[in-house]
Amino acid sequence: MKLELANLGCGYGQRSVVKDVSLTVNEGEVICLLGANGCGKTTLIKTVLGLLKPREGHILLDGINVKSWSCARIARVIGYIPQLHDPPFPFQVLDVVLMGRTAHIKPFSSPSRKDEQIARRCLEMLNISHLEDRVYTEISGGERQLVLIARALAQEPQILIMDEPTSSLDFGNQVKVLSHIQQLSRMNIAVLMSCHFPEHAFLYSTRVILLNEGRILYSGAPAEAITAERLKTLYGVEVDIVTVRNRMNQELQVCVPSRHLTAENEPPQTMERRNRYALACSSQ
Amino acid sequence: MHSNAEYTIDVKKPARPYYWKLISLLLILILIFILSFALGRYPVSPLELISVLAARFFSGIPVFWEATVETVVFQVRLPRILAAILVGAALATAGAAYQGMFKNPLVSPDILGASAGAGFGAALAIYFSLNMVGIQVMAFIGGLLAVSLTYGISLRIKHDSMLALVLSGVMIGSLFTACISMIKYIADPYDKLPAITFWLMGSLASITQRDVKMAIIPILLGMVLLFLLRWRLNVIAMGEEEAQVLGLNTKRLRTLVILCCTLMTAAAVSISGLIGWVGLVIPHLARMIVGPNYRVLLPASILLGGAYMLLVDDLARLLASMEIPLGILTALIGVPFFLYLLLNSRWGWK
Numbered sequence A: 001m002k003l004e005l006a007n008l009g010c011g012y013g014q015r016s017v018v019k020d021v022s023l024t025v026n027e028g029e030v031i032c033l034l035g036a037n038g039c040g041k042t043t044l045i046k047t048v049l050g051l052l053k054p055r056e057g058h059i060l061l062d063g064i065n066v067k068s069w070s071c072a073r074i075a076r077v078i079g080y081i082p083q084l085h086d087p088p089f090p091f092q093v094l095d096v097v098l099m100g101r102t103a104h105i106k107p108f109s110s111p112s113r114k115d116e117q118i119a120r121r122c123l124e125m126l127n128i129s130h131l132e133d134r135v136y137t138e139i140s141g142g143e144r145q146l147v148l149i150a151r152a153l154a155q156e157p158q159i160l161i162m163d164e165p166t167s168s169l170d171f172g173n174q175v176k177v178l179s180h181i182q183q184l185s186r187m188n189i190a191v192l193m194s195c196h197f198p199e200h201a202f203l204y205s206t207r208v209i210l211l212n213e214g215r216i217l218y219s220g221a222p223a224e225a226i227t228a229e230r231l232k233t234l235y236g237v238e239v240d241i242v243t244v245r246n247r248m249n250q251e252l253q254v255c256v257p258s259r260h261l262t263a264e265n266e267p268p269q270t271m272e273r274r275n276r277y278a279l280a281c282s283s284q
Numbered sequence B: 001m002h003s004n005a006e007y008t009i010d011v012k013k014p015a016r017p018y019y020w021k022l023i024s025l026l027l028i029l030i031l032i033f034i035l036s037f038a039l040g041r042y043p044v045s046p047l048e049l050i051s052v053l054a055a056r057f058f059s060g061i062p063v064f065w066e067a068t069v070e071t072v073v074f075q076v077r078l079p080r081i082l083a084a085i086l087v088g089a090a091l092a093t094a095g096a097a098y099q100g101m102f103k104n105p106l107v108s109p110d111i112l113g114a115s116a117g118a119g120f121g122a123a124l125a126i127y128f129s130l131n132m133v134g135i136q137v138m139a140f141i142g143g144l145l146a147v148s149l150t151y152g153i154s155l156r157i158k159h160d161s162m163l164a165l166v167l168s169g170v171m172i173g174s175l176f177t178a179c180i181s182m183i184k185y186i187a188d189p190y191d192k193l194p195a196i197t198f199w200l201m202g203s204l205a206s207i208t209q210r211d212v213k214m215a216i217i218p219i220l221l222g223m224v225l226l227f228l229l230r231w232r233l234n235v236i237a238m239g240e241e242e243a244q245v246l247g248l249n250t251k252r253l254r255t256l257v258i259l260c261c262t263l264m265t266a267a268a269v270s271i272s273g274l275i276g277w278v279g280l281v282i283p284h285l286a287r288m289i290v291g292p293n294y295r296v297l298l299p300a301s302i303l304l305g306g307a308y309m310l311l312v313d314d315l316a317r318l319l320a321s322m323e324i325p326l327g328i329l330t331a332l333i334g335v336p337f338f339l340y341l342l343l344n345s346r347w348g349w350k
Helices: A041-048 A071-075 A093-104 A113-125 A141-154 A171-186 A198-204 A228-235 A268-283 B019-038 B046-057 B067-101 B114-127 B132-156 B161-186 B192-200 B209-236 B240-245 B250-272 B278-290 B294-318 B326-343
Strands: A003-012 A015-025 A030-034 A056-061 A078-081 A159-163 A190-195 A207-212 A215-220 A239-245 A251-257
Touching (some): A015 A041, A015 A056, A015 A207, A015 A215, A030 A041, A030 A171, A041 A159, A071 A078, A071 A093, A071 B240, A093 A113, A093 B209, A113 A141, A141 A171, A159 A171, A171 A190, A171 A198, B019 B046, B019 B294, B046 B067, B067 B209, B067 B278, B067 B294, B114 B132, B114 B192, B114 B250, B132 B161, B132 B209, B132 B250, B209 B240, B209 B250, B209 B294, B240 B250, B278 B326, B294 B326
Parallel strands (some): A030 A190, A030 A207, A159 A190
Antiparallel strands (some): A003 A015, A003 A056, A207 A215, A239 A251
């Protein structure tokens, strides 16, 4: 399934946030949306999901305008993985995953055994079957994010959309979640995600879209798109892009801030205080 | 990913152990139901009770009891027992559904102002000497008005949404309570005022078969609809946007749930008066027993609400030589229980 945005403009009420965005997401692609806070990533995602009405332009799925589609019809094609949050009630993990079946279940019925099987299958795909009977609010953040991915998979979507799926995860969980996402693209699911780290885009995406003040600055393969100059435009900081080799002798790109905080440019009072603190500690 | 044929591994697991819990709750309700026939000022022996009940269904049972027994069982106790079950189940179900829909475990028909609104409507109807249908319609309009106001105001408060809903509910509730006081103030002190006052305290003492017949339709209607929608309450409890993205038409569901809950509350209030705390406490108690999944929580709230109300009504009949108003008893039982929940909040929701 191909997702196409044609001259899309979006925003809240009278305020226009995103202007003239055109892009195509094809099967098997992993697309990273990069941009500073407030550049319109979330607004764009909300519009694609149907939560906001486009101010101008169209959203097309396989060439069909989704304007008049019901939210259930959209949900059968597009799955969404939100940022972590606390639900008000301590639902079981399996019940949370079953919610992914909403769009496939008739208005006045409950999930069937088949729906339960699909939910369990999705947990299994992410190797978290052991969490099935656990309480969603009591598992770790990384596990919860995986449960939300399983829930999106239970929707049986062809396109997955994520809004900073790793923003509240620790380093290890970020790596785990992102590599799971990469595997999904091998199942011919298209992935469109916003992210905070250019490095994640280097590692996991097939294409990068740089969003600056609501407009596309550049769209292309990660190595071409992410340059020191463009990152300066996007985030307003000097960055060096360094090529390193990992232990498998693969070349990787990393971004390092050019100016980082060292003892030299720290204000002197702080140094003084630090020395005093060190003295106080050693005399004890 | 798209065809079910790929799900080759058939992961079969036994059904989750909810059903025996629901069955136990049903058995408890039936037990209290039978017990309630025998309890009361006029003694009815178990043998008499069983024979009188059986005689309704089977002919040929020799009549050895006095005619009074039959009157007591069918004219006095049966309507009252049915009304207690209906009112308790209605308030508990409405409370449970409101909590899920507003994703707020602290709301109930009384806290949202629905009860006070329905009470105002009903008091107004009594003031204008309307009949039972009039009382119910007015109660429904009042309740709906109150909930809409509460919800509308809470949406405009930008801070803590959970607190905003509770606070605006409290405000709207006291507004309607003030309106009720106003009606009491201008009501005829010899005729209307005692009627309104006694009815407001919450009582099932003067219930008739006709009252039950009038209330059973709206309550069952709301209950059946909510029962069918119950799984979707799980989804909407995850939040408006998330539910929508999962494919739920949240506007339609919200409207339907508010209508059902308010209909049930209004029907309950119009036959029993204001009975507080049931809609808040019972869903929490049910959640402690069966967990937060509305698939089970809703039927559990129905059964538990009915059983609880019936038990409290039995206490109201038996504790003192004079009947104690139900609203007083439910508050005396409900408040300490809810305090316990708050202090051990792990039990309640988190």
